[in-house]
Amino acid sequence: xxxxxxxxxxxxxxxxxxxxxxxxxxxxxxxxxxxxxxxxxxxxxxxxxxxxxxxxxxxxxxxxxxxxxxxxxxxxxxxxxxxxxxxxxxxxxxxxxxxxxxxxxxxxxxxxxxxxx
Amino acid sequence: xxxxxxxxxxxxxxxxxxxxxxxxxxxxxxxxxxxxxxxxxxxxxxxxxxxxxxxxxxxxxxxxxxxxxxxxxxxxxxxxxxxxxxxxxxxxxxxxxxxxxxxxxxxxxxxxx
Numbered sequence: 001x002x003x004x005x006x007x008x009x010x011x012x013x014x015x016x017x018x019x020x021x022x023x024x025x026x027x028x029x030x031x032x033x034x035x036x037x038x039x040x041x042x043x044x045x046x047x048x049x050x051x052x053x054x055x056x057x058x059x060x061x062x063x064x065x066x067x068x069x070x071x072x073x074x075x076x077x078x079x080x081x082x083x084x085x086x087x088x089x090x091x092x093x094x095x096x097x098x099x100x101x102x103x104x105x106x107x108x109x110x111x112x113x114x115x116x117x
Numbered sequence: 118x119x120x121x122x123x124x125x126x127x128x129x130x131x132x133x134x135x136x137x138x139x140x141x142x143x144x145x146x147x148x149x150x151x152x153x154x155x156x157x158x159x160x161x162x163x164x165x166x167x168x169x170x171x172x173x174x175x176x177x178x179x180x181x182x183x184x185x186x187x188x189x190x191x192x193x194x195x196x197x198x199x200x201x202x203x204x205x206x207x208x209x210x211x212x213x214x215x216x217x218x219x220x221x222x223x224x225x226x227x228x229x230x
């Protein structure tokens with residue numbers, strides 16, 4: 001149990017286009033979903049926290065108008081990178097916190113590799 | 118702001134030996150400390166969680182210690198195997214309801230056959 005999926009796993013896009021990444025909890029309901037970004041040889045950096053039915057909370061330095069997050073249900077959150085630029089190329093990982101889970105145990109998706117040309 | 122450091126970027130050990138990874142933190146008093154495994158191009162996989170009032174936790178060949186005075190956690194893999202080769206991340210969080218997980222920089226472990 002506690003499986004999180006992401007789609008797509010890889011995406012290549014042209015500069016200036018928008019890309020949507022989906023994060024789904026497959027076998028549990030998630031009160032909260034998190035979006036992280038990981039650059040090569042660096043650790044995961046939290047971008048934003050989203051709760052179902054409410055606005056996402058963004059970390060300092062993360063532009064909310066550029067990284068649009070929608071958490072429409074207890075099993076789905078989406079991250080849209082708008083007007084993507086090469087510096088947005090990174091590994092984007094989501095995680096989900098289970099509704100009746102233990103303290104801060106998060107289940108991570110497999111990640112989405114975004115390359116902006 | 119909180120700072121989390123893992124002792125070395127890379128660690129090589131011989132198969133069968135015990136691997137010991139270190140996680141040190143400053144400017145933070147976590148309620149929980151977690152260890153994750155991450156393989157290349159994949160998301161982290163949860164391994165163990167230890168609470169601030171716990172000194173040690175074990176799971177199969179894994180052992181984690183947590184010293185809140187030293188602000189340090191040690192992660193041990195006994196009888197290491199080549200399949201244990203991966204990057205290991207420590208992560209800290211506050212009390213339940215504080216959502217954020219703060220990750221360390223990771224240690225890339227290679228177990229040599």
